[in-house]
Amino acid sequence: MNKSFRDKVYEITKQIPKGKVATYGQIAAMAGSPRAARAVGMFMKLNTDAPNTPCHRVVAADGKLTGYSAGAGLKTKREILEKEGVSFVGDRVNMKSSASIFFQ
DNA sequence: AAAATGACGGTGT
DNA sequence: TACACCGCCATTT
Numbered sequence: 276m277n278k279s280f281r282d283k284v285y286e287i288t289k290q291i292p293k294g295k296v297a298t299y300g301q302i303a304a305m306a307g308s309p310r311a312a313r314a315v316g317m318f319m320k321l322n323t324d325a326p327n328t329p330c331h332r333v334v335a336a337d338g339k340l341t342g343y344s345a346g347a348g349l350k351t352k353r354e355i356l357e358k359e360g361v362s363f364v365g366d367r368v369n370m371k372s373s374a375s376i377f378f379q
Numbered sequence: 380a381a382a383a384t385g386a387c388g389g390t391g392t
Numbered sequence: 393t394a395c396a397c398c399g400c401c402a403t404t405t
Contacts, residue, residue: 279403310399311387311401311402313386313388313400314402315386317385318386319386330386344386349386382404383403388398389397
């Protein structure tokens with residue numbers, strides 16, 4: 276049906292490769308609005324499609340993990356990412372190695 | 380139609 | 393690095 280901004284965001288999120296992460300801003304940009312990072316975050320929260328839509332692979336521009344509505348929250352999110360092979364630096368993701376803006 | 384909400388981003392201190 | 397403030401956008405009520 277109507278492809279809303281939200282649908283695009285989910286489509287893109289589903290394309291994020293394992294072991295890599297994308298920022299809300301990057302997704303928003305791919306969805307057509309480079310400034311809609313906030314809106315993207317909202318959809319992640321509304322998203323209950325967990326493994327279907329790897330919202331856990333979406334982190335802040337600084338690699339910092341912001342919310343997570345599933346499992347134990349950020350704790351689970353980080354566990355999953357590390358398990359996926361994402362490099363962590365303290366409480367942040369090593370964007371230098373895990374940035375996946377090339378997946379398309 | 381207007382106001383409120385939210386898992387952001389960038390900049391300044 | 394951490395915290396505070398402002399600006400941006402899409403969706404819902």
